[in-house]
Amino acid sequence: MTEESSLLPVTKPSSNPYSTALAYSGKLGNGLMALQVGLVLVFLFATTYPDADDYSPAEYYIWKDIMAMLLIGFGFLMTFLKQYGLGAVGFTMLLTVMSMQLNIVIELIMRVIYGFITSTEMKDTSFPMPIGMSTIIDSQFSAATLLISFGAIIGRASPYQMLVMTVSQSFFYAFNKVFIVFGILAAEDVGGTMTIHMFGAYFGLAASMAMGASPPEKGSPEADKVSDLFAMIGTTVLWIFWPSFVGATETGTAVNEMRCTTNTIISLMASTGVSFWASQKLCKGKFDPVHIANSTLAGGVAIGSTARLNMGPGVAAVIGMMSGIVSVYGYVYSSPALEEVGIFDTCGVGNLHGLPSLIGGLASVAIVAMDPTAEFLNHNAYLQPFMQLLGVILTVVISATSGYATGVFMKSPTVVPSKNDSPVVYEDEVYWHAEYFE
Numbered sequence: 001m002t003e004e005s006s007l008l009p010v011t012k013p014s015s016n017p018y019s020t021a022l023a024y025s026g027k028l029g030n031g032l033m034a035l036q037v038g039l040v041l042v043f044l045f046a047t048t049y050p051d052a053d054d055y056s057p058a059e060y061y062i063w064k065d066i067m068a069m070l071l072i073g074f075g076f077l078m079t080f081l082k083q084y085g086l087g088a089v090g091f092t093m094l095l096t097v098m099s100m101q102l103n104i105v106i107e108l109i110m111r112v113i114y115g116f117i118t119s120t121e122m123k124d125t126s127f128p129m130p131i132g133m134s135t136i137i138d139s140q141f142s143a144a145t146l147l148i149s150f151g152a153i154i155g156r157a158s159p160y161q162m163l164v165m166t167v168s169q170s171f172f173y174a175f176n177k178v179f180i181v182f183g184i185l186a187a188e189d190v191g192g193t194m195t196i197h198m199f200g201a202y203f204g205l206a207a208s209m210a211m212g213a214s215p216p217e218k219g220s221p222e223a224d225k226v227s228d229l230f231a232m233i234g235t236t237v238l239w240i241f242w243p244s245f246v247g248a249t250e251t252g253t254a255v256n257e258m259r260c261t262t263n264t265i266i267s268l269m270a271s272t273g274v275s276f277w278a279s280q281k282l283c284k285g286k287f288d289p290v291h292i293a294n295s296t297l298a299g300g301v302a303i304g305s306t307a308r309l310n311m312g313p314g315v316a317a318v319i320g321m322m323s324g325i326v327s328v329y330g331y332v333y334s335s336p337a338l339e340e341v342g343i344f345d346t347c348g349v350g351n352l353h354g355l356p357s358l359i360g361g362l363a364s365v366a367i368v369a370m371d372p373t374a375e376f377l378n379h380n381a382y383l384q385p386f387m388q389l390l391g392v393i394l395t396v397v398i399s400a401t402s403g404y405a406t407g408v409f410m411k412s413p414t415v416v417p418s419k420n421d422s423p424v425v426y427e428d429e430v431y432w433h434a435e436y437f438e
Contacts, residue, residue: 076234148200151347191304203403210407270320271299302360
């Protein structure tokens with residue numbers, strides 16, 4: 001544990017908490033407006049619509065499902081912080097829309113660069129850049145990655161620090177996805193186990209490590225029965241729509257969509273069942289709401305790399321069981337261990353997204369060999385497993401390295417106005433104005 005925290009040291013605002021908030025949110029307002037204006041200019045002069053024949057109503061339904069996951073699912077899952085409900089839901093909305101807009105631009109640019117360097121024909125790389133539903137759905141994946149990272153530092157980082165993380169992660173996420181996992185390696189990861197969950201978790205944990213953990217005596221995340229109940233609402237929404245997330249890119253191929261949907265549901269059911277078992281086992285015969293709100297979703301995280309492979313529902317169930325058990329045990333044993341080395345994970349993203357994504361990514365090394373003739377695999381039965389393993393290794397390395405560098409910048413004087421006049425952590429009152437705060 002570091003002697004001095006770089007994550008908004010917890011000192012009660014003196015006489016007017018809004019003056020402190022202004023110091024932190026003033027830069028946010030200017031930076032947010034500059035970024036939004038810049039994005040609008042790009043949309044005005046560098047984008048167009050794709051061919052209408054490329055549009056499918058199914059994509060819009062997928063978009064709605066994923067948007068419900070992002071705004072309601074992720075947002076309410078993080079309302080377990082009883083004094084930070086507005087921040088959990090409100091900042092989730094802000095970060096989601098900014099990440100989506102950034103990704104539309106940055107990922108298309110990355111595709112152009114990669115196509116130019118490798119002389120590869122890439123999708124949607126003409127100019128003006130075509131923005132259709134597939135591009136917007138891709139941007140939702142980027143937003144999901146950001147919200148996972150957000151979960152590691154929620155309540156402790158200022159809105160401006162979050163905006164800085166949004167911009168930085170947008171570049172590194174697109175680089176890892178376009179250049180590494182789907183580019184050089186041509187790995188299989190239809191549901192984002194590596195590119196979304198693994199990247200988001202270890203980026204957020206590394207950023208949290210770089211920024212420092214808030215000492216317990218200066219404040220800690222607190223929950224109550226009502227906040228835990230709202231978090232369960234988020235869990236329910238995520239659980240219902242997760243199959244749409246995993247199969248979002250497969251709406252044009254019935255067999256692939258069927259496998260994605262079926263395997264995800266089976267894996268989620270298995271992780272849910274074992275999460276209740278493991279929670280009761282480790283909590284003296286009772287259930288911990290943190291475990292039930294999070295670990296029940298671990299099957300959806302782990303199944304992403306193998307969801308469209310012809311592996312059989314039984315294998316999907318095994319992956320779900322393994323991820324659920326590891327997730328619950330992670331909350332009990334891994335989280336305290338991380339805090340001992342100065343990594344404070346507010347929402348436990350390492351347990352919900354990090355550990356299950358490692359299970360799913362490593363499982364894909366073996367499972368791709370079970371369906372070697374799948375037309376969407378890019379290598380033979382000997383090389384594809386090796387590429388899956390490299391995908392796991394490089395994603396962890398790139399996400400952790402870029403996340404740590406981003407965290408270092410987020411705590412720098414350029415971003416943090418003053419360490420001597422810092423607001424309370426885990427408190428909506430610091431950044432939100434309402435009569436019930438007065």
